[in-house]
Amino acid sequence: MEDPKKSHSVEDLEQKIYEQKFTNDVTARSGFSHPDLNVNTEWQHEQPKKSEYVSTVPQARAGSFFKKIFIISVLFFVISAGAAAFVFYGGFNIVSSDKVNVEFVGPVSVGAGDELAFDVIVDNQNATPLLDAQVYIDYPNGTKNAVDITQDLLHTKEELGDVAAKTQLRRTVRAILFGQVNDMRDINITLEYGVNNSNGLFKKEKTYKVAIVSTPLTITVNNPPEVPSGQELTFSIDVVSNTSVPIDNLIVRADYPFGFEVVSASPVATFDTNIWKFDRLKPGEKQTITITGRAEGEENDERIFRFTAGTGNAADEKAIVTTYLASSESVFIKKPPLAMQITLEGSTGKDVVIAPSTSVGGTIRITNNNATPLIDGKIMVTFSGSALNPQSPNGRGALYNLTTKTLTWDRTTYNELDVIDPGEMITVGFNLGTLSNSALAALKNGTITMKMTSTASTVGAERLITSVGSRNVKVQSLINLSPRLVYSIGPFKNSGPIPMRADQKTTYTVYLTLSQPANGVREAEVRGFMPSSVRWVGTTSPSNENITFIPERNEVVWRVGDIPAGEAGKPSREVAFQVEYSPVFSQINSTPVIMDDITFKGIDVFTSQQINVSGLKLNSSLIADPNYSTRDGPVRP
Numbered sequence: 001m002e003d004p005k006k007s008h009s010v011e012d013l014e015q016k017i018y019e020q021k022f023t024n025d026v027t028a029r030s031g032f033s034h035p036d037l038n039v040n041t042e043w044q045h046e047q048p049k050k051s052e053y054v055s056t057v058p059q060a061r062a063g064s065f066f067k068k069i070f071i072i073s074v075l076f077f078v079i080s081a082g083a084a085a086f087v088f089y090g091g092f093n094i095v096s097s098d099k100v101n102v103e104f105v106g107p108v109s110v111g112a113g114d115e116l117a118f119d120v121i122v123d124n125q126n127a128t129p130l131l132d133a134q135v136y137i138d139y140p141n142g143t144k145n146a147v148d149i150t151q152d153l154l155h156t157k158e159e160l161g162d163v164a165a166k167t168q169l170r171r172t173v174r175a176i177l178f179g180q181v182n183d184m185r186d187i188n189i190t191l192e193y194g195v196n197n198s199n200g201l202f203k204k205e206k207t208y209k210v211a212i213v214s215t216p217l218t219i220t221v222n223n224p225p226e227v228p229s230g231q232e233l234t235f236s237i238d239v240v241s242n243t244s245v246p247i248d249n250l251i252v253r254a255d256y257p258f259g260f261e262v263v264s265a266s267p268v269a270t271f272d273t274n275i276w277k278f279d280r281l282k283p284g285e286k287q288t289i290t291i292t293g294r295a296e297g298e299e300n301d302e303r304i305f306r307f308t309a310g311t312g313n314a315a316d317e318k319a320i321v322t323t324y325l326a327s328s329e330s331v332f333i334k335k336p337p338l339a340m341q342i343t344l345e346g347s348t349g350k351d352v353v354i355a356p357s358t359s360v361g362g363t364i365r366i367t368n369n370n371a372t373p374l375i376d377g378k379i380m381v382t383f384s385g386s387a388l389n390p391q392s393p394n395g396r397g398a399l400y401n402l403t404t405k406t407l408t409w410d411r412t413t414y415n416e417l418d419v420i421d422p423g424e425m426i427t428v429g430f431n432l433g434t435l436s437n438s439a440l441a442a443l444k445n446g447t448i449t450m451k452m453t454s455t456a457s458t459v460g461a462e463r464l465i466t467s468v469g470s471r472n473v474k475v476q477s478l479i480n481l482s483p484r485l486v487y488s489i490g491p492f493k494n495s496g497p498i499p500m501r502a503d504q505k506t507t508y509t510v511y512l513t514l515s516q517p518a519n520g521v522r523e524a525e526v527r528g529f530m531p532s533s534v535r536w537v538g539t540t541s542p543s544n545e546n547i548t549f550i551p552e553r554n555e556v557v558w559r560v561g562d563i564p565a566g567e568a569g570k571p572s573r574e575v576a577f578q579v580e581y582s583p584v585f586s587q588i589n590s591t592p593v594i595m596d597d598i599t600f601k602g603i604d605v606f607t608s609q610q611i612n613v614s615g616l617k618l619n620s621s622l623i624a625d626p627n628y629s630t631r632d633g634p635v636r637p
Helices: 010-017 060-092 437-441
Strands: 101-107 109-111 115-124 131-139 155-163 166-176 182-193 202-216 217-222 227-228 230-239 246-253 260-266 275-281 288-294 303-310 321-332 340-346 351-354 359-368 374-384 398-403 406-410 423-435 447-458 464-476 480-485 506-514 521-529 533-540 545-552 555-563 572-581 593-604 610-620
Touching: 101 182, 115 131, 115 155, 131 166, 155 166, 217 246, 217 303, 217 321, 230 246, 230 275, 230 303, 230 464, 246 288, 246 321, 275 288, 321 506, 340 447, 340 464, 359 374, 359 447, 359 464, 359 593, 374 521, 480 593, 480 610, 506 521, 506 555, 521 610, 533 545, 555 572, 555 593, 572 593
Parallel strands: 109 202, 227 321, 351 464
Antiparallel strands: 101 115, 115 166, 131 155, 131 182, 182 202, 217 230, 230 288, 246 275, 246 303, 260 288, 303 321, 340 359, 359 423, 374 406, 374 447, 398 406, 447 464, 480 506, 506 572, 521 555, 521 593, 533 572, 545 555, 593 610
16 A cells, blocks of 8 residues: 555656656556546537536626626716707707807997997897896997096996897997007907806807007107207107097107207106196197207217107006007217317216305317318307306306306417317316305205307308307205204203203203205205213104104204295294203313204205205304303303
């Protein structure tokens, strides 16, 4: 009998197969017979064996189950799609947005400033009504109300109510559009409506486009095509209304090129030097703007001037919200045959600001830009203005005529002007002065104006060449700041010994007084510092003046604000406050400083320059007190 523990593993058999002598020692187990096997050589489909125990529960097939689910899903989708198509296209008491239309009947173009009338048609081709239909209309900027041209028209709302099934509703809309020629203006229409059995709002949006084919006004610019560099040129701008209705809040803006400086304008610009505002331009009315200026540049430089007209913006009065018309003009710079350059106090600008009672130095340089010599040159400067000292102008090699206030250089007094060769430059100098401080104190917006003219002739006196120019001098306002210390007078009751005693407290009243300036002053302010031994009491007068004390720096600040230009008999601005001082023994026989580094600063409204007054201080001398004298100022033991 075979040992049951003997292994017949595949590994053992494999090892024996590959031995040189292989013997099959595997014997059949006893108890098993070996019948003859009849093997069928053809493939047969194996029949499932019946189980010994037959289950009464039918076995489901996985494939059949999923197949049924798929078929059901397809049927549901087909039925749903059919129902949706029937509802959507059949209109079975349901509103289709494709059957709601917004249409327009009106012109496709209109003249700016003319009335535009068009119809808005709401067409409902559904089997059910549109409920509480409303039309919102948004107009482009610059649109005006057709009933009242002064009123802007930006948004309107039309209540249509219910729009019955298979019907149309029509509304006529009127407005006045503005814009430039060929502008396309968009009017946006939004229809809102409700439907039965729904709380939602539905919308339909359309845009009505209208082209602008004419302008409400014209701008005609008259200017020279070229101008010598540094010489004055004049523009005239004619603005004419073409509409049958008034144009309100009209803004005309000029944009100047680099190198152009405005000398004057008529009428004076409403804002800055380039913006004019007209409250109303009547139908057919013309407004003319004249601008004189000076253009600088090199030979053949092109300077482009742009002019724009339109409706002003309510939020920004300088801005144009709707442009009616824009125009541009070119001016070419040419080298002048007799160039003239003017310098005042080292500046070639139009305006120069000087302090009162100071002299002004200037030079005039002329250059012959011709290919041939010029002869009999002459330079003249004529002075005028309220701040001029008429006896002050003088110049080396010039004659001064007091009657005409004119300095003249010619070949008899300045022989360099006899013949001016091509490219030659000749320079002359002059000086002038202002009135005295006392005279300027009563003078508002003091100015000195100079008009320069240079002439020369071509050889043989065939042609006289002329060059002109002008310059202005603005005199800064004169303002006086006077600090005073008093004891016996003023709005406060003072205490303590006079003269002061060492280690004893004495109170004083400090006055700061500003004289009325000749020009208006804005952002005025006075500051002063007190030594640490001086104490701020805290009482001030008058109560409406803005005076504060900064303890960290022991500084007094008087914020004066705006000071109007001086008027005869008008009082000065003044403020008073109380301080306390306690001297020490080391200060005996001295007059200690009560307030130091007192300064004033402000902006001159006329000159736009800052005015400064500094270097003032206040000591214990009671020179301003009528009941005391300077001998009461020093500290006593």
